Amino acid sequence: MPRGGNGHRDGKGASDQDDETGGIRTMRAFWFAAAAALLTCSALAQEREYRAFWAEGFNAGIHSREQIDRMIQRLTEAHCNGLWQQVRKRGDAHYRSTYEIWARENPQHFDALAYLLEKAHAASPKIHVHAWINTCAVGGDTRPGHILVEHPEYTSISDEGVAFDNEAMKIDPAHPGANDWTFRVYLDVARHYPVDGIHFDFVRYGHPRWGFNPVSVALFNQATGRTGKPAWDDPEFQQWRRDAVTALVRKVYAHTKAIAPDIAVSAATIAWGNGPGSYDEYLTSPPYCRVYQDWAGWMREGILDINCPMLYFSNTRYREFWLNWIAFAKDHKYDRQLVIGQGIWLNSIPDTLQQIQDSRAPSAKGNRADGILLYSYAGTNRAEDGSEQQYNPDLYRALSQPGPYGDPPFATPVEAPPLKPPSGGIVKGFVLTDPWLAPMVRAEVSLWDGRERRQTVTDVTGFYAFIDVPPGRYTLTISPKPFRDQTSQIIIAREGDVVTHHVFPGTASNRISYPWMVVAGNDRCDGVVYLWDAKTGQGRRVPVRPDTPLPFQPGDIVAVSYPGGGLPPVIRLIDISAQWGRRLPRPELAVTPAAKLHSPEWPTGRPVCMEGRVERLTPDGFMLRDGSGTVEVSGRYLKRDFRFSASPGERVRVRGVVDKESGLMVTPFDHQAVEELHDGG
Incomplete structure (x- = not known):
């Protein structure tokens, strides 16, 4: 009663x-x-909240169109509005990557991310897709082109020289080359796909004794004035590794917001052991001390939009740990978003539903999460006999339909919540020196508004950034020892502004030239890049040094240094254009007659669009004829990488770059830059 x-x-x-x-x-x-x-x-x-799954790339989910269709149907029926989909597992790609090899599970080179986005965004309500990219954990693939096959020197090793940390082979984020490669992987997705978010995972070291990459140790000694090998538990060296992880997150965040501010940057963060009862206790916790991942610091600085702590606890065995961690995470959002990660594969369906209630409940201080993220789409629950169940329809059904488990938590479909608007702007840049454009590591940088001074240092690639800078006038001071201080005036006009300021101390002004935009990359142009400066109307064709680790692609903003002495120029990536890529369309180009390309108004490096018929094939491409004349179109890399072919008489549109240094020629931007046209359209 x-x-x-x-x-x-x-x-x-x-x-x-x-x-x-x-x-x-x-x-x-x-x-x-x-x-x-x-x-x-x-x-x-009815309140908007994230209702989402993590979906790994190892299990069935994105290996075919049929798997994607089934996954979207299940998520829609479960009233979910988000999917954190793994598209880079171990230095591979389930999408068309500029830098990395296709995943083994994808021999047909199916662009799973593109198809997933098409289907997810057409769902009702829209399913937001966050591209889950493993950051440091890349081991397990030995094919040519893999990051650790091409660059074993990027590997993180222990103080005893061991590479495998009982979890995975990892890159060391304190190695400049590893940092740059990984940064470019994230931005490659952000600039070419209409994703709703990019997602860090394994953005950390694997063990407190790892991180002894020789280059990292040398840079640490250079920055601190020390010699020899530090102890693994040396507080200064621990902070060096913690700073290296944070710097990579900051660099990705700042550049992502510059090119696509609507993309959410999130991270799967560590929550091992019992949850801390205070911030001081957090500073002794496993994420901070064991794997050097200061995610509470990232939230406070504002370099994450969404924190996704992996609170993988059995509800029956470790409920206290679970409750303590979710309380700490809710109370340390710093006006950002929190989506609670639940390990549903460890729990029965009733226990998962209980944890969803816990995730939604306010903390003792009245703070709430912004949604639920279930791990995983494949591993749905723990059965009564203790076995893990996969793709159990009872779990998907229990989320949205009344049944044996009671009222469903996702009874009514809702939209995902919007991102929190920016509370300030971003000031970022690189500090590079000498004819080789070498990064200046740990150069001091300060931002002063007359009342308050903010300070930071450059990372191992020479990059710095200030986040959430309130609108106003600032004095930016860069102290690149042993060179003199360089001071500039910076204005943040409104929230969301991004101001970029590079300095090149110790480099002769006549040896360096910037900024140039890459309009055709060296992986497609036989070792040269085509550069264009829209302000001056000047272009260049520049050879790329053979030891350059990664190709340059259209939309890269670079600096070029000429060391002299007959040495080839040095090209360094310093920014990314917000006007180039599949997500951010290339600048519109009017069709230009072939005859006009002979005039000085069309120098090497200038982007061009042409239409005409294939007159005949050449060893490297084809001759294009329009009503005014003919021009050769280079197609070597198209034939090599995409099995491109053209037939005489076909009508085509070509978008590319003018090259007059090899005879008058047009080099297409990429494989999508040659389109077959039908007569009359």
């Missing part, structure tokens, strides 16, 4: 009338309270 009934009987008063009247008043109050509670629950159910 309900407690209210017992209470009424035990509390009868002087007369039946008084009791009846009191009972009526009590029942009215009860129903008013119940109605209010129902309205509150209904309102909460």
Whole structure:
């Protein structure tokens, strides 16, 4: 019997009338309270929140169109609005990458990310897709082109020289080459795909004794004035490694917001052991001290939009740990978003539903999460016999449909919440020196508004950034010892502004030239890049040094240094254009007649669009004829990498770059830059 009934009987008063009247008043109050509670629950159910799954790339999910169709159907029926899909597992790609090899599971080179985005964004409500990219953990693939096959010197090793840390082979983020490669992988996705987010995972070291890459140790000694090999538990060297991880996150975040501010940057963060009861306890916790991942610091600085702590705890065995971690995470959002990661493969379906309630509940301080992220789409629950269940329809159904597990947590579809708007701008740049454009590591950088001074240092690639800079005027001072300080005036006009300021101390002004935009990359142009400066209308064809680790691609902003002495020029990536890529369309180009290309107005490096018919094939491509003349179109890399072929008489549109240094020629931007046209259209 309900407690209210017992209470009424035990509390009868002087007369039946008084009791009846009191009972009526009590029942009215009860129903008013119940109605209010129902309205509150209904309102909460309608609030926008993330309801999402992590989906790994190892299991079935994105290996074919059929798998993607099935996954989107399941998520839609479960009333989910988000998917954190793994597209880089171990230095491979389930998308068309500029830098990395295709995943083994994808021998047909199916662009799974493109198809997934098409289907997910067409769902109702829209399913937001966050590209899950493993950051440091890349081991397990020995094919040519893999990052550790091409660059074993990027590997993180222990103080005893061991590479495998009982988890995975990893790159060391304190190695400049590893940092640059990984940074470019993230931005490659952000600039070419309409993703809703990019997602860090394994953005950390694997063990407190790892991180002794020789280049990292040498840079540490250079920055601190020390010699020899530090102890693994040396506090200064621990902070060096922690700073290296943070610097990579900051670099990706700042550049992502510069080219696509609507992309959410998130991270799967560590939550091992019992959750901390305070920030001071967090500073002794495993994420901070064991794997050098300061995710609370990232939230405070503002270099994550969404924190996705991996709170993988059995609800029956480690409920206290679970509750302590979710409370700490809710109380340390710093006006960013928090999506609670639940390890559903460890729990029964009822326990998963209980943890969803916990995730939604406010902390003791009244702070809430912004959604739920279930790990994983494939590993759905733990059965009564302790075995892991995969793709269990009961779990998907229990999320949205009433049944044996009671009322569903996702009873009504809702939209995902919008990103928090920026509370300030970003100031970023590189500090590079000498004819080789070498990064200046740990150069001091300060930002002063007349009242408050913010300070940072450059990372191992010479990069610095200030995040959430309020609108106003600032003095930016860079102290690149042993060179003199360089001071500039910076203005942040409004929230969301990004100001980029590079300095090149110690480099002769006549030896360096910047900024140039790459309009055709060296991986497609036989070892040269074509550069264009839209402000001056000048272009260049520059050979790339053979030891350059990664190709340059259209939209890269570079600096070029000429060391002299007959040495080839040095090209360094310093930014990325916000006007180039599949996500951010190339600048519109009017069709230009072939005859005009002979004029000085069309120098080497200038982007061009042409239409005409294939007159004949050449060893490297084909001759294109329009009504005014002919021009050769280079197609060597198209034939080599994409099996491109053209037939005489075909009508085509070509978008590319003019090259007059090899005879008059047009080099296509990429494999999508040659389109077959049908007569009349």
